[in-house]
Amino acid sequence: MSEPRPDELIRKMEHKPHQKGWMDTPVNIRKGMYCYASNPKSVEYLGLPNARAWNPLDVDWKLPPDWQEIIHKGFRERLDKFRSFKIFMDVCVRCGACADKCHFFIGTGDPKNMPVLRAELLRSVYRNDFTIAGKILGKIAGAREMTIDVLKEWWYYLFQCTECRRCSVFCPYGIDTAEITIMGRELLNLLGLNIDWIATPVANCYRTGNHLGIQPHAYKDMLDFFVEDIEEVTGVKVEPSFNRKGADILFITPSGDVFADPGTYTAMGYLILFHYLKDMGLDITWSTYASEGGNFGFFTSHETMKRLNKKMYAEAKRLGVKWILGGECGHMWRVINQYMDTMNGPADFLEAPVSPITGTKFENARSTKMVHIAEFMADLIKHKKLKLDPSRNDHLKVTYHDSCNPARGMGILEEPRYVINNVCNHFYEMPSNTIREQTFCCGSGAGLNAGENIELRMAGGFPRANAVKHVHQKYGVNMLACICAVDRAALPPLMDYWVPEVGVTGLTELVANALIVPGEAERTTDLRGEELQGKEEAEDA
Amino acid sequence: MNINYLASLIAVIVLFLLVYVGVEAAGLRYFFGVLLPYLAVIIFIIGFVKKIVGWAKTPVPFRIPTTCGQQETLSWIKPAKIDNPTTGSGVFVRMLLEILCFRSLFRNTKMELREGDKLSYEWEKWLWLFALAFHYSFLTVLLRHLRFFLEPVPGCVKFLESIDGFLQIGLPGIMISGIILLAALLFLLLRRILIPQIKYISLASDYFPLFLIIGIAITGILMRYFTRVDIAGIKELTIGLVTFHPTVPDGGIGGLFYVHLFFVSVLIAYFPFSKLMHLGGIFMSPTRNLTTDTRATRHINPWNYDVKVHTYEEYEEEFREKMIGAGLPVEKES
Ligand code: SF4
Ligand code: SF4
Numbered sequence: 001m002s003e004p005r006p007d008e009l010i011r012k013m014e015h016k017p018h019q020k021g022w023m024d025t026p027v028n029i030r031k032g033m034y035c036y037a038s039n040p041k042s043v044e045y046l047g048l049p050n051a052r053a054w055n056p057l058d059v060d061w062k063l064p065p066d067w068q069e070i071i072h073k074g075f076r077e078r079l080d081k082f083r084s085f086k087i088f089m090d091v092c093v094r095c096g097a098c099a100d101k102c103h104f105f106i107g108t109g110d111p112k113n114m115p116v117l118r119a120e121l122l123r124s125v126y127r128n129d130f131t132i133a134g135k136i137l138g139k140i141a142g143a144r145e146m147t148i149d150v151l152k153e154w155w156y157y158l159f160q161c162t163e164c165r166r167c168s169v170f171c172p173y174g175i176d177t178a179e180i181t182i183m184g185r186e187l188l189n190l191l192g193l194n195i196d197w198i199a200t201p202v203a204n205c206y207r208t209g210n211h212l213g214i215q216p217h218a219y220k221d222m223l224d225f226f227v228e229d230i231e232e233v234t235g236v237k238v239e240p241s242f243n244r245k246g247a248d249i250l251f252i253t254p255s256g257d258v259f260a261d262p263g264t265y266t267a268m269g270y271l272i273l274f275h276y277l278k279d280m281g282l283d284i285t286w287s288t289y290a291s292e293g294g295n296f297g298f299f300t301s302h303e304t305m306k307r308l309n310k311k312m313y314a315e316a317k318r319l320g321v322k323w324i325l326g327g328e329c330g331h332m333w334r335v336i337n338q339y340m341d342t343m344n345g346p347a348d349f350l351e352a353p354v355s356p357i358t359g360t361k362f363e364n365a366r367s368t369k370m371v372h373i374a375e376f377m378a379d380l381i382k383h384k385k386l387k388l389d390p391s392r393n394d395h396l397k398v399t400y401h402d403s404c405n406p407a408r409g410m411g412i413l414e415e416p417r418y419v420i421n422n423v424c425n426h427f428y429e430m431p432s433n434t435i436r437e438q439t440f441c442c443g444s445g446a447g448l449n450a451g452e453n454i455e456l457r458m459a460g461g462f463p464r465a466n467a468v469k470h471v472h473q474k475y476g477v478n479m480l481a482c483i484c485a486v487d488r489a490a491l492p493p494l495m496d497y498w499v500p501e502v503g504v505t506g507l508t509e510l511v512a513n514a515l516i517v518p519g520e521a522e523r524t525t526d527l528r529g530e531e532l533q534g535k536e537e538a539e540d541a
Numbered sequence: 542m543n544i545n546y547l548a549s550l551i552a553v554i555v556l557f558l559l560v561y562v563g564v565e566a567a568g569l570r571y572f573f574g575v576l577l578p579y580l581a582v583i584i585f586i587i588g589f590v591k592k593i594v595g596w597a598k599t600p601v602p603f604r605i606p607t608t609c610g611q612q613e614t615l616s617w618i619k620p621a622k623i624d625n626p627t628t629g630s631g632v633f634v635r636m637l638l639e640i641l642c643f644r645s646l647f648r649n650t651k652m653e654l655r656e657g658d659k660l661s662y663e664w665e666k667w668l669w670l671f672a673l674a675f676h677y678s679f680l681t682v683l684l685r686h687l688r689f690f691l692e693p694v695p696g697c698v699k700f701l702e703s704i705d706g707f708l709q710i711g712l713p714g715i716m717i718s719g720i721i722l723l724a725a726l727l728f729l730l731l732r733r734i735l736i737p738q739i740k741y742i743s744l745a746s747d748y749f750p751l752f753l754i755i756g757i758a759i760t761g762i763l764m765r766y767f768t769r770v771d772i773a774g775i776k777e778l779t780i781g782l783v784t785f786h787p788t789v790p791d792g793g794i795g796g797l798f799y800v801h802l803f804f805v806s807v808l809i810a811y812f813p814f815s816k817l818m819h820l821g822g823i824f825m826s827p828t829r830n831l832t833t834d835t836r837a838t839r840h841i842n843p844w845n846y847d848v849k850v851h852t853y854e855e856y857e858e859e860f861r862e863k864m865i866g867a868g869l870p871v872e873k874e875s
Contacts, residue, residue, distance in 0.1 A: 021544075084828070093747070093816045100652040101650075111741050116742050141746055142745070174639075175828075216860050217860075339603055341840070367838055368836040411620075
């Protein structure tokens with residue numbers, strides 16, 4: 001299958017809904033827009049229901065005979081357990097304020113990608129099953145029965161939502177369609193209707209500690225490669241430690257950065273930073289067991305999220321560290337910031353985090369005991385603990401993409417900007433409606449970063465790419481910085497598609513480029529092996 | 542023609558005929574003037590309380606506020622105290638702005654694809670403006686109506702009327718709130734009918750309250766400015782209702798009043814079972830009314846339960862050889 005060209009994709013973005021009502025427009029599961037079904041082995045490994053091979057394009061989805069009953073009961077149970085879900089089912093006035101805020105609606109023009117309608121897919125069944133008006137008036141009250149077609153529609157559109165929460169910023173009642181998607185996906189999982197790009201990473205993570213299924217020895221090997229690369233660029237030999245008991249701090253970061261470019265350079269950045277700080281009193285260890293910061297369980301169910309997340313505290317306890325430092329990742333930080341302590345706390349075996357270098361007490365993390373690397377680095381820079389040469393990033397004109405979860409599920413907006421401004425000389429913001437709490441998703445979050453749904457991803461990432469294009473054309477921006485591992489995997493192809501010539505980097509990579517490490521050789525390239533500005537001429541002369 | 546607004550319009554017309562014929566032809570004045578209003582209020586109270594209690598009883602397992610500004614972290618970074626509130630007072634102001642000023646709606650933008658491939662997001666204030674106009678004018682009209690239920694009429698109600706009627710044109714003086722109410726209703730209705738996306742998402746239950754309130758507004762305006770109604774008779778009835786000595790004055794009041802009253806009764810009774818419950822929901826929305834200090838203070842989930850996890854021991858058991866081979870520390874040597 002060949003994906004549509006950018007201009008073809010734009011032409012498809014008609015934002016005019018069909019003449020027929022949405023309830024009368026059946027779902028059309030289209031290639032390029034959906035992800036493959038979960039591998040039964042992965043579902044089975046986790047002990048989740050209805051593990052079997054199935055294909056979304058088949059008529060028969062091999063559901064249990066009482067699937068309607070399962071959905072109904074599951075719905076009821078979640079209404080009783082989550083006030084958010086109940087209120088969001090009840091109070092939407094369909095004002096439409098959220099409609100054109102979703103990157104998937106903007107990029108696909110499909111009216112069922114308006115957050116309000118995505119929610120109505122569930123709400124219509126809610127009315128039918130649980131409200132008086134719906135029971136009496138039926139369709140006129142916006143109610144409809146749960147049929148196999150409705151189920152397929154749920155599946156298709158709930159996996160066209162990246163749970164980015166942009167819609168919830170604009171809703172007058174704070175209705176968070178991401179929350180509704182989360183509930184909907186939980187219900188789908190009761191029938192074994194996950195996608196493989198989520199199910200298999202989850203199973204991997206459960207078994208090996210990380211989404212990619214990297215086993216402990218291989219994990220160490222991969223970091224050892226970085227050690228060699230770092231020595232090549234900087235002349236400095238860093239020495240990470242693993243699973244080390246008695247360390248002060250445990251470091252947890254998404255495994256994606258260990259695995260693939262350009263995230264690898266961010267991982268190298270961590271290694272360089274920790275090496276730099278070692279003599280200043282940083283005593284930190286990596287873990288192969290808790291070798292995943294991200295949590296695709298979050299895209300499966302609350303329970304699965306909890307099962308995967310539990311490792312973080314368990315490993316911190318086993319190793320006897322004082323607190324945990326977390327790397328750059330988006331949804332990981334939503335989980336840590338809003339769920340972890342509640343689910344798997346209290347972490348009373350840890351201490352309230354204090355930076356061993358600056359003495360800063362991270363009051364904001366005193367209960368969770370987990371600090372974000374951007375907070376940690378901003379504090380270091382503020383206290384002038386890092387010797388930096390920002391000119392080593394002069395070949396880069398940088399803009400910054402706020403990842404959805406850190407922006408709207410946490411609010412870490414200034415720290416990364418402060419860091420960038422201290423390690424780069426050329427920083428340009430994208431338009432204000434596309435950053436900070438109004439930031440646009442990469443289009444591939446919440447487990448949708450697969451290959452088979454590339455059209456969906458390119459369409460959903462269009463608003464983000466469009467804003468990058470703006471600063472690319474206006475200021476010559478050539479580097480898009482972010483603090484999310486999914487971004488680092490998802491944005492490069494998005495840039496190639498919409499704004500070629502713009503690269504993608506993590507924050508810590510930029511820091512490591514600028515960081516003057518004692519004993520280092522003069523750097524002629526950045527971590528990627530690209531010539532530094534001024535160096536070429538110097539060499540030529 | 543769209544079945545959704547047609548159905549709602551027809552429903553309101555049927556209601557109109559029902560009461561008009563009921564009062565004018567069948568003389569069911571007591572039924573429409575006393576019994577139904579009482580019944581509506583009872584349904585409203587029970588329904589409203591049940592809904593709120595239902596929400597309130599449902600746990601809030603996780604603290605999931607939408608953060609719309611800088612978090613509180615390092616002392617030298619200025620936090621967004623209202624949009625990312627870590628304290629109760631921050632939440633209070635956030636909620637106040639949300640409820641009184643429709644702050645989130647104020648952010649509204651309109652997306653457009655320009656010059657072929659450039660996305661733009663323009664500030665879209667009209668929905669916010671008319672929503673605000675609708676709610677405040679409706680509230681004013683409601684408060685003005687207290688004069689029908691209180692004797693003597695309190696000073697504050699008279700004061701409100703004097704502000705509302707500041708234009709001082711015509712006789713009886715024009716009340717600006719009624720005009721704004723009707724204009725805002727028409728705006729809200731027209732955008733549902735004319736903007737394709739909004740039309741697409743609109744249900745009959747979105748049009749119905751609009752038509753109903755338009756009906757209420759029109760009958761009210763007709764009574765006030767265009768037909769002669771027996772104000773004293775009406776007040777006798779309304780006072781009778783609130784003092785639980787209901788009486789229906791003979792003749793004089795006229796069918797129009799009963800239509801007005803009936804529409805109001807229907808609206809009240811319909812309220813708890815409809816989206817109009819956003820009135821209560823807005824106070825309880827977990828993405829808005831919770832503090833964001835989630836890493837500083839532990840939130841308790843009342844139904845938190847233990848889950849099956851893959852322990853370190855199981856992990857080491859599976860990979861021990863490889864770990865030892867790679868020089869990784871292990872708990873048990875074999
Ligand atoms: S903005 Fe909120 S109330 Fe309006 S349509 Fe969207 S979800 Fe419903
Ligand atoms: S959470 Fe994001 S992707 Fe999902 S409906 Fe809302 S805006 Fe769209």
